[in-house]
Amino acid sequence: VETVLAGRDKKVVISRNRPTILIGERINPAGRKRLAQAMRTGDLGPVGQEACAQADEGAEVIDVNVGLTDIDETALLPQAVRVVSQATGLPVCIDTSNAEALEAALAQCDGKPLVNSVTGEQHSLHRILPIVQQHGAAVIALVTDEQGIPQDADTRLRIAEKILVQAAKHGIPEEDVIIDPLVLSAGADQRASVTTLETIHLLAKELGVNVTLGGSNVSFGLPDRDSVNGVFLALAIAAGVTCPIVNPRSARRAALIADLLLGRDEFAMRYIAFSRRSRREPDLMSRR
């Protein structure tokens, strides 16, 4: 299937036959003091800068998360979404667990955004899917339900199927649901990454849907996290992930190489262009 997203200026097509689409994860106050502090004071300058930096680094969709306990998301999220949209022209991924903030942000959106996220829980399906349908958005579905995150790939696949059925009942077509198979730390449980890779294989083979993945949980607690994340991203793309949520600065090389080796980069043109640019602009690539 092909999922089409649109921003103010740019359209993005997500499909297994095309190069991987990176969703930039960095607009998120978790663990980022300065960004969080700017959000608290209503200063959205850093949000715009972070959006542009990620676009420079290869992100084609920008995730926007302003979730802090002491922030009024319903007021701030629509503003942040507008800033990102105007700064980059890219589709946004609206990342919130607050349905009211989601509706307010969708009202501010150009084009066709992505909603992050719905789960297999009844209250989530009933609350989120109508909003997604009403605004003609696409949605990320987490394969978790009232029982939590399943330990095995088959149960995760069944939750994905359930969500697709519910989405269809709400008038949302299959191509507008992107599944997140979820990943836990490989350091804590050696089966965690295996189960996630199996789930991705099943989703690609049985359902053919687009698959996203939060790329950095897997390395939690391990040394040299970027290397672990890079290898996991490549394995996940080979298994069927088409639009991972990542830090594009550290993830882009692995994604481009995976695309190249999987036959999605004719004459290696994208990889070679990236390599030339990283040599030419060392400051840009290492700044933070």
Added chain:
Amino acid sequence: VETVLAGRDKKVVISRNRPTILIGERINPAGRKRLAQAMRTGDLGPVGQEACAQADEGAEVIDVNVGLTDIDETALLPQAVRVVSQATGLPVCIDTSNAEALEAALAQCDGKPLVNSVTGEQHSLHRILPIVQQHGAAVIALVTDEQGIPQDADTRLRIAEKILVQAAKHGIPEEDVIIDPLVLSAGADQRASVTTLETIHLLAKELGVNVTLGGSNVSFGLPDRDSVNGVFLALAIAAGVTCPIVNPRSARRAALIADLLLGRDEFAMRYIAFSRRSRREPDLMSRR
């Protein structure tokens, strides 16, 4: 299946349920002027040092290649094999296209070595397989025949099957044949790596045999070859490669991370030990 190799002191078991075994590729005069010059003068000191360095860096089998047009392989290969065996105690992989040199080297071998290689060509099968059987060795089989390297995975699989049948006729059991699916440059042909990964999948699924791979051809002509090789190695291991022929210095991290993410490194102990050691001994890890 399990392939068991043995050196003077150490036994190595190659199997899909165990961590990846790295075969060290660096004892090879191709493109290495100083090593080639030492070989020409009969100085095997550098061969012994290179063997020990690779063992330090995680190689568990050492490939030995002394093939130069102006070298008498039949005289030098047995000496080089003996030096490597005595220096490391590890199983050797005897890498030659000269059957006479192969026989002379096998006569010098402790334990159970690996022979690199036989092909699907009649003259190769008839010349090499009896030598392998007579010395109780294992053998690497390249999936090429009189028509050259097949463009597609199915034909490569059929050549592998043909070689296994011929090996069995010569009294060599399936577990003592390790298949090399061959890889060409991904820069020259974007299907090259895809065909190799498909071949590995088929070999693992249809035949269940152990699979090796020369890891560095794929990046020929591309920038940042180590990154391309590392990602390709991880994808190849996920697809079914169990004993790649690599430079362990640059390949070990990717192999350890792949093993970790594929559930072959309980509590991440091997990866964490490696990371600690690379921090503690920077000189060791960067020397050449």
